[in-house]
Amino acid sequence: MINVKPGSVVFENVSKTFGAFTAIPDLSLTIEPGTLVTLLGPSGCGKTTTLRMLAGLEHPTSGRILIGGKDVTMLPANERDVSMVFQSYALFPHMSALDNVAYGLQSSGLRKAEAREKAEEGLKLVGLAGMGHRLPAELSGGQQQRVAVARALVLEPQVLLLDEPLSNLDARLRRRVRTEIRDLQQRLGFTAVYVTHDQDEALAVSDRIIVMKDGAIAQAGAPRDLYEFPASAFIADFMGEANVIACEVVGQEGEEALVRVAGVDHRVASRHARPGSAKLAVRPGSIRIGASGGPGIPGRILHSAYLGGHVEYEVETAVGTLFIVDHDMTEGLPAATDVTLDLKKRGIALIAA
Template sequence: MISPGSVVFEHVSKRFAGFTALPDLSLTVEPGTLVTLLGPSGCGKTTTLRLLAGLEHPTSGRILIGGKDVTQLPANERDVAMVFQSYALFPHMNALDNVMYGLLSSGLTKREAQDRAREGLKLVGLEHQGERLPSELSGGQQQRIAVARALVLEPQVLLLDEPLSNLDERLRRRVRTDIRDLQQRLGFTAVYVTHDQEEALAVSDKIIVMKEGNIAQQGAPETLYHSPSSVFIADFMGEANIVPCEVEQLEGSEALVRIGSQQYRIRGEGAQKGAAQLAVRPQFITLRGEGTGALKGEITHSTWLGNHIEYEVQTELGSLFIVDSMMEQRLALSTRVAVDFKPQGLALIAR
């Protein structure tokens, strides 16, 4: 039975020759939650995961798992299990034997290991695929075998390193749902590393966005998306146009902001009156060939992508990237348009 553990980093630093990957990292993962480390390449997320796994050791600071100091313990004594980007399945072993491998290495008898491995395959919905080789399984099935192999070890913490990067887009959506459903059903603690914002939003209880080895912002997915603390966060947590605005009035947790000629009432936690910046999500901008709007503009680029049209529109506040999923008509280049905004797609950026 899985007993979820907490994860705590206390002022952890990691320096390599001539390079500091993590200057001073402190974070907490609560038991039974799925926390995603998100950020661009080189931000420190993979180094953080390797430190937690025991594949690297910190230059300074402490790492605790389930309240136990594991800073100097080797990987095999940390009560964690890892799902690698490449799955790392043994190609000559069938699915059941792959799941059994770690159990046999831990000292269980073959019968005990088989029973546990079959239970693990059942957990991930592959109880009838145990005799098949990895080459006979789809990418999604291979990923679930790798998850089952980790879960049967009953770790306090499951580590997932870019687990969906080798799957096509449609399969990624399905497998990330499988992983999230499994985590919620079994209640294990998971630390998940990805650079894919959509993936992080879909699976996480909490997202920790990293930049240059530091935490840029952390919180629930909705908080980071709707209340970004910086331009970096606003742009990283889904595509965003950054536009200037004026905060004209504050009422409780709401703010009345002006963009161009129009006012909008939006979330305003922590806002101050005066000049500010807004993150404007491209799918919440509307275009009209005629009429009034917050801004006037002219279409400079147009791309038809089957289920939506992407526009670039030059306005007095700069160029705006716009996604039109309604597709009632495709507006021609150089068309003069009225640009308006839907309040739910506007997020004030904290100063």
């Protein structure tokens, strides 16, 4: 029986430099036991360096790292009670799936028969029962990834680390495997730290997302909070595409702010809006297109593209060119059509100017 022991993760004022380059200036974060937390951000933001320090593949320049309350800052990787699932799967090509899963168990001193029994259990856990005899080359990409997950889980780590685990899979397979990983994490209750640059992936699997920029935390929170209440234009645009529009806050009524965009007033959810200049982050699907001359923001369609389930537009307005996704219109409006734009209630966030 695989019995994981979920541990907490704490970074205390951790920094990491490579020569004159500072990858992580001063990072403090806490990951609760039994949660799946995603480190998300663009290339070079520091997410992979953070994961490698947690794995023991890099050591901090300063600060402390604790796993399950134990200081592991300077411990080697094999003494940290973590397991890692790599982007490349890192399976031994000459070994069967069963032997790949059993390898770490045997290396840690478990008798061969016990290791193979536990490896069989691990393969069953990820839906590969009866396939242990196959070589990696005889498995699909998704199956190879599941072997890699089983190999990591049978070691019963306090923390499972996943480094861009789905990047080698096609889009449809990524959706399926990410669901399997999330279901497995919730069923077994292990702590997982998941690194990706894919926003949809992060939204789908995470209890909590930590968005990084320049080696620091730009914003952290539940997926819905980050998507619907971004703290900055960077977060709004990174957590799914957004139009960032200049506006003016002209009033506050309860938990709504009255904002003015191109002379048109809108009500936006905001508890602590201050009067004055600000910005709105508007999701492409949160703009309604109407006939020219109606109430709203006047605009002219620059480009129109019919994509089956929706129509995409670029519309020129007084507040800039806006990208709009319309799921309601069965036929697209052509370029050079004059229109009026109105903002929907959802998908609009007020952010600092």
